[in-house]
Amino acid sequence: MSIKRNITVEEAFCIPVENRCIELVERKGTGHPDTICDSVMEAVCLDLCREYLEHTGQILHHNIDKGLLVAGKTIVKPGGGDVIEPMKIIFGDRAVDRYKGVNIPVGEIAVSSAKKWIGENLRFVNPEMHVIFQNEIKPGSAELTDIFARSFIGANDTSAGVGYAPLSDTETLVLETERYLNSSAFKAKFPETGEDVKIMGYRNQRTLSLTIAIAFIDRFISDTSRYYERKQAVIEALELFTTQHNRSFEKVTVQLNTLDNQERGEKGVYLTVLGTSAEGADGGEVGRGNRVNGLIAFSRPQSMEAAAGKNPVSHVGKIYNVLAREIAGRIHREIQGITEIYVFLCSQIGKPIDQPLLASAQITTEPGVSFNIIRQATATIINEELADIGKFITTLSLGKYAVC
Template structure:
């Protein structure tokens, strides 16, 4: 028997509140780069461990930093003066029964491949790489040697997920994905990958402030910059107006000032502000559903890079959103649902200290759907091993 609690929440759903604030850091944002690369290192390590030893071994690559470099921008194409530096942490298994795992090479090769696949104007070979991944503690490593059917949690940690996403949350997420899509980049190659979207909904009015790191190679002059920026803005406005019933106002690169040359425009050499303006760090980017929803309760854990079979900071973060979505889709008369999961270190991850659902009903009583909600939560926890393997192989999107 699992400790499952279900209660009705007496609250106004987020979409019906007067003010809502949502942020999305795009694929070229320094924080996103850190999160995504460190998580991919965990995926590649997990695959290597499974291939060689039949199971995921202890590792947590959830500490990392991208140190900004230095560039000189110039109309027609600038130059890199100092490379970015990517620092990897935290712990991993380097040896099993006399067999050595080259963790450092896996980390660096994974980072280079990610950069090649996602950032058009960043040369992976030009970065500096600093591997600070060390051996894990004896007790945490021992979890992986125990013969339990389900691993014990390696931390006492809580997570919360919710469903559904609001119209504001959805459009903020969709805009960045649209602007970083292959089709958009083909039509507007000047658009960089470092895109940040901040959404404010005040009543039915939606204010979207977007930053896009335009690439200096495609810009001939200050006048050309503002012309291309206007073209981008008009396309984004059209996209937004066709996809929301809210009343949108869209703003792009609002720090710009005409007549100030390079000091008055947002241009980059590589398409990311990490080249000279902003360093990145794991855990400062999007939550596991792809946004930073400031009106919602969220976990303090950084899910990216944590191991996928015992670290509840990753497992419960993602699973709580999955359970909430399953409840919302499969149980009738629910307007909004929050799912909370709390682990106790050492206890099996399929037996949380508490699994709680807080429900805002559309109509009817909670008593009429309690059993169905309980069944959804119980089913998802019972299938946690399969879910963890999907995490291990990178089949579950995290950012």
């Protein structure tokens, strides 16, 4: 028996983002404190999923999306500074730690996952020396835990997710630029650049301005002259990269570390000991950073849900945001004549996640395209994706989809 789902498809009578005069897009890179929080808690979630499956045969209730990073304290100086007080990562929220006589060492898994992610992604942060871990994960509530024991997968919240396609030229270049700056090839050429990267793209008509912050590592910088020399080299590399990856912009400008002030000497440059501002300046928190497509796009509808760390079985704050993104991308790829599409999925707590309260698509079409044909094809794809949500959840639990 086929399931009847509440799917609506309508025309969006608005100017596509690419055609608007102004666009603002931000990305917080790998070593930004907020991205560290998101990435670490997501790593813990994925490792818990594997542990639950291995020892119980199913993914149990957990949400590790209340993580916090408390900045440490360092003394920065050219030639190499010191770490005075380590950073602290606090794991929060809920997770089942015992099931039918089987103990799950949630705290140990959390710390191990965090250390592994830090070791693989932050070159100069030693998780044994530079980070303190505090486990505040408690067992889940009976009502939410019960959702996992039901014959159908029920939503654990009433919430909405949103996704869109395609990315604009600005969004694409901002994303590509951060990935370039944190690539192994770039770090080999510019080892003095840390992983803490933040990019703000401001497009005015077809002119794009990139304001970029990169934490430089003090052990590689002998004095302020060396700092400005290497900073200029990075700017030139970025200018070459953006020229080679120009996506129809008439002009792209790059400004780097704009807080620098040569008159203030060593105090007027952006140096760090470990390559992240989390070492002594800025804390971080899950959900304050990039959305599930890796961007903070101010011209787009966004969910306030923190997807990172949420369980991939029943938590629609994760499932629907990632799935909406994937559905929008598939529709844009497979159906000709769509300029821009937004997909919204809204759940009802306790109801089957394959039957949302609403699944809605808003579409801007190319001139002369029949919307009636697009409407039916879009509804069909949305229905197929929801009907196959079990497969999607399995893939999500394996970490195959990025969430920050």
